[in-house]
Amino acid sequence: MNILKRTLKITIMDAEMTLEKEGKIDHLNGLGLEKTNSVLLSTKTLVQHITSETLFHEIMHVFGLKHCNENSCLMNKEVKNDSFLCGKCEKELEKGIVKEMKNRLQSSV
Ligand SMILES: [Zn+2]
Numbered sequence: 001m002n003i004l005k006r007t008l009k010i011t012i013m014d015a016e017m018t019l020e021k022e023g024k025i026d027h028l029n030g031l032g033l034e035k036t037n038s039v040l041l042s043t044k045t046l047v048q049h050i051t052s053e054t055l056f057h058e059i060m061h062v063f064g065l066k067h068c069n070e071n072s073c074l075m076n077k078e079v080k081n082d083s084f085l086c087g088k089c090e091k092e093l094e095k096g097i098v099k100e101m102k103n104r105l106q107s108s109v
């Protein structure tokens with residue numbers, strides 16, 4: 001899938017999003033799915049903090065970025081206001097884009 005030509009499906013749901021993991025219920029603010037190019041956001045869990053950071057975080061998942069341990073990084077599991085991608089994640093994103101561009105050039109020859 002060419003990430004430069006993706007159409008993102010962004011769905012904002014009025015339902016709670018939960019994920020059961022090892023018997024523990026996790027409340028999700030959003031979900032970004034790389035395979036289906038879709039971003040799901042829940043207004044129930046986001047009521048107080050629907051932020052552009054959360055949206056970008058989920059979009060970055062669609063672009064293949066994983067969670068990052070860097071505290072101030074946008075890809076940290078806990079999305080903070082005014083956070084940006086850390087250097088490592090920025091490189092990952094660049095790598096993904098460069099790879100897609102190369103694939104695209106090769107397939108058009
Ligand atoms: Zn995430």
Ligand SMILES: [Zn+2]
Nearest residue numbers: 068073086089
């Ligand atoms: Zn990071």
